[in-house]
Amino acid sequence: MKKIRIGVLSTAKIGRTKVIPGMQRANNCEVAAICSRDAQAASRAAEELGIPKAYGSYEDLLADRDIDAVYIPLPNHLHVEWTLKAMARNKHVLCEKPMGLNDGEVNRLINALAAHPDIKVMEAFMYRFHPQWVETKRLVDQGAIGAPTAIQSFFSYFNNDPGNIRNKADMGGGGLMDIGCYQVSLSRLLFNAQPRRAFGWMDKDPCFCTDRTFSGMLDFGGRLSTFTCSTQLAPYQRVNLLGEQGRIEIIIPFNAPPDAPTEILLQQGDETKAITFDPCDQYTLQADTFAQSILEDTPAPISIMDSFANQHTVDALFQSAETGTWQNC
Structure with missing residues (x-):
């Protein structure tokens, strides 16, 4: 069974303690890499959580062609920036809420998705x-x-x-x-x-x-x-x-x-x-459902328009x- 390979942008606590362990129990995805601006922090997190790859920068993880999608638990003001950068690397994105700091930021994602119709972007309202x-x-x-x-x-x-x-x-x-x-x-x-x-x-x-x-x-x-x-x-x-x-x-x-x-x-x-x-x-359940939408090429379970309205x-x-x-x- 094909699995979606997910990379995690940052070693944020929510990811390490809740989301990553949950993803690792999913049926159709796997956490394949994690990164941090501190290479040692990334390595420690990878060892602690049993993640195969660790990167010392967000850019290096996004450059990994083996990564299909990324999970972004960065601080709120970085959500849109790194979602756009991930999309530019043809990565699907599961991003922590809120999707952006205001509806204008979310609208930037709507416009970007129009140019990347095959990419799934979903706000993580688990x-x-x-x-x-x-x-x-x-x-x-x-x-x-x-x-x-x-x-x-x-x-x-x-x-x-x-x-x-x-x-x-x-x-x-x-x-x-x-x-x-x-x-x-x-x-x-x-x-x-x-x-x-x-x-x-x-x-x-x-x-x-x-x-x-x-x-x-x-x-x-x-x-x-x-x-x-x-x-x-x-x-x-x-x-x-x-x-x-x-x-x-x-x-x-x-x-x-x-x-x-x-x-x-x-x-x-x-x-x-x-x-x-x-x-x-x-x-x-969130990871399974999101990964399934990628595997079946169906709409993201929570649409970007829903995120805009919220x-x-x-x-x-x-x-x-x-x-x-x-x-x-």
Whole structure:
């Protein structure tokens, strides 16, 4: 069976601890190389993770003709730059979210893809591939809770490390870009629409100048998604979706553990039941699905237009928070 050979651009923690181990359990791809601007760091990571090749520069990995695709877990401000460079080397790209710092950056990728129609570029919203989300979407689409009308979500962790890229404003840090983008994404997924307008409120860290807490409202025309995300609150995550006839609650919506069951709660009328899912790795599922789209030459599971729409909404939320007014999406 042919496998897609993936190279990893950087030794970022998310890659080393979560995404690469998940990819290595996939059926139709393999992690064939890793790189860093520090050759010793690349070699250490390759040895630790059992990766055959290590490179001391991103350019050297992209020049490897044996690499079919790259995974990019670089800081947010480098996503578009290195996606474009990978495309220029005819590499498919799985890039960490957010795809770009604004919708204008994502539009650069849209234009580049028009010139490279055979290349797959996908934003790594891994949560969408977990069975709990696949089932939630199926239940909603089949009318299990009636017309979905309201979404409430919360996502937070605590990180006040000044050296962490999530706390660096010039690198695209802050809560909305790091985790609030998930809440925008799930809202658009469950309502199967783009919001008409957005309202945002944020509290900025006085030292980092990043949004340490961001709350938003997305108006889908008679349907509303409200959310809060924070980089400096107690760790917590939860999603509630309410319809005219029921409710779905996702207990661990984003960081679903690969080695433990997960569950969602389905309330229909006065009855609530738990739906349990066997342990699985959402990063493995993401890698398998992305690689399969390359092998079969089918569209990327998450399109670049979906990424543009998500970033456009994030941009509107930021603009609203700065002006104190609703912004059209």
